[in-house]
Amino acid sequence: MSTTELAWFKSSYSGSQGDSRVEVALAEQAVHVRDSKDITRPGFTVGPEGWTRFVRYAAGI
16 A cells, blocks of 8 residues: 555644644554655654554653
């Protein structure tokens, strides 16, 4: 699956002033992350377990 076929959504923690926007797309085997201000730049992909660990860390859980 190419990244153009993914359903991207903006993080609720991204800046509200249009400054820092992170978009995430969930796929069966991976979570894709990119900068919504410049989608031509490469994003990164992480496995579901790694993403869960990151979200827990970021939330302070």
